[in-house]
Amino acid sequence: MNLSFKSYGWKCVLGAEAAYVLCVLGGFLPLRSVQGIELHHRLFETLPGFVWFSFGSFMLGAVYVFVFSWIFAFYFVWMHNSSLINK
Numbered sequence: 001m002n003l004s005f006k007s008y009g010w011k012c013v014l015g016a017e018a019a020y021v022l023c024v025l026g027g028f029l030p031l032r033s034v035q036g037i038e039l040h041h042r043l044f045e046t047l048p049g050f051v052w053f054s055f056g057s058f059m060l061g062a063v064y065v066f067v068f069s070w071i072f073a074f075y076f077v078w079m080h081n082s083s084l085i086n087k
Helices: 005-026 033-045 055-082
Strands: none
Touching: 005 055, 033 055
8 A cells, every 4th residue: 555645744744843842842951961961952053054042943943854854755655655566
């Protein structure tokens, strides 16, 4: 049975955006050492244009996650559907 690109893509976006928000919020929790929190912030700052923490950077990160989710969905649906071809 073939996967629907549109349906799978939106599910990828929903899951990835939820994970992104949780990861950003995790950057504010004092559950790690100071060095661990700084590393968490620096990992986000590897995204081009992202500066910890500003609303513009948060939105830019959400756009990155949106785009990467659709790229992943395209690849996964293509791999799944192309493997179902009967010869």
